[in-house]
Amino acid sequence: MILQGNVYSTALDMETTVCFVAANNFSKEPPRKVCYLLHGLQGRADNFINYTMLADWCRSYHVLFVLPDGQRSYYTDMAQGQKFFTYLTRDLPKIVRDVFRVSAAPEDTYIMGTSMGGYGALNAALTYPENYAACAAFSPACLDMKRYMTAEWRDGTDADPFRRAFGEPVARDFDAVFGPAGSWNPDHDILALAEKNAAAAKKPRLFTIWGAQDIFVETNRAFPGQMEALGWNITSREVPDRMHNWTFFNEALKAGLQFCFE
Numbered sequence: 001m002i003l004q005g006n007v008y009s010t011a012l013d014m015e016t017t018v019c020f021v022a023a024n025n026f027s028k029e030p031p032r033k034v035c036y037l038l039h040g041l042q043g044r045a046d047n048f049i050n051y052t053m054l055a056d057w058c059r060s061y062h063v064l065f066v067l068p069d070g071q072r073s074y075y076t077d078m079a080q081g082q083k084f085f086t087y088l089t090r091d092l093p094k095i096v097r098d099v100f101r102v103s104a105a106p107e108d109t110y111i112m113g114t115s116m117g118g119y120g121a122l123n124a125a126l127t128y129p130e131n132y133a134a135c136a137a138f139s140p141a142c143l144d145m146k147r148y149m150t151a152e153w154r155d156g157t158d159a160d161p162f163r164r165a166f167g168e169p170v171a172r173d174f175d176a177v178f179g180p181a182g183s184w185n186p187d188h189d190i191l192a193l194a195e196k197n198a199a200a201a202k203k204p205r206l207f208t209i210w211g212a213q214d215i216f217v218e219t220n221r222a223f224p225g226q227m228e229a230l231g232w233n234i235t236s237r238e239v240p241d242r243m244h245n246w247t248f249f250n251e252a253l254k255a256g257l258q259f260c261f262e
Helices: 047-051 054-060 084-099 116-127 145-150 160-166 168-178 190-196 217-229 246-261
Strands: 002-009 014-021 033-038 063-068 109-114 134-138 205-211 234-239
Touching (some): 033 084, 033 116, 047 063, 054 063, 054 246, 063 084, 084 116, 134 246, 145 168, 145 190, 205 217
Parallel strands (some): 033 063
Antiparallel strands (some): 002 014
16 A cells, blocks of 8 residues: 555644555554654655665555655754654644554554654654654764754854765755754754653664765764663664665665564
8 A cells, every 4th residue: 555645734834745655454453553754855755665665565564654754854843944843743643543543552653764864763762762662763864963063164164064065955954954053952962862861761672774885874883882871772783885875775674674573
């Protein structure tokens, strides 16, 4: 089953595209688990349908995969923009439960994403650890948010290093999403959230995977140790000879499905 349509979100105050993917076993008991699957910065809701084997692999799992459109929001309540985090964590789950026969239990709720979507998935899982059974992030971006938001280039004295590395469009995105130079917010910082909720009574299992030639390889390599030091259960994997592209993301998705559901 592949469905694509529009839903209205009160948080966004507009209609937005969302896709749903599941095996055609509609009568199977008990209700399906649900997994939110988030695209990257330059993507859209149907990326995992078009560029991965999700539609085939979903046959092995009694899971409804929900693919929202996050635009270029990093799935946050933007400083200058719309409330995509509220949409992802509040509006969309209610819509899914109202329309589909899925479990509402946290132990049956999962979230995954790639690049920007990996950041979004971790952000949701670490902000509301009690709401998710597991979180899988494929080459997640922005794992060193405090450095991004407080480094010299963010103070306006030297913008070139960031723009050379990530480009002018991403620099503009950061201003719109996270705020002006120097406005680091711990609610947007993955490690700050992990420290804040390290003592949570119920925490999701975490999985990260990245390619050895990925643009975020250094921060991805450091992240598992940082999370383990804070007491989080994390499994991580580096894949040789892989880059930040859909060839790798397809492999990563398969690994994430196995981690979460097998």
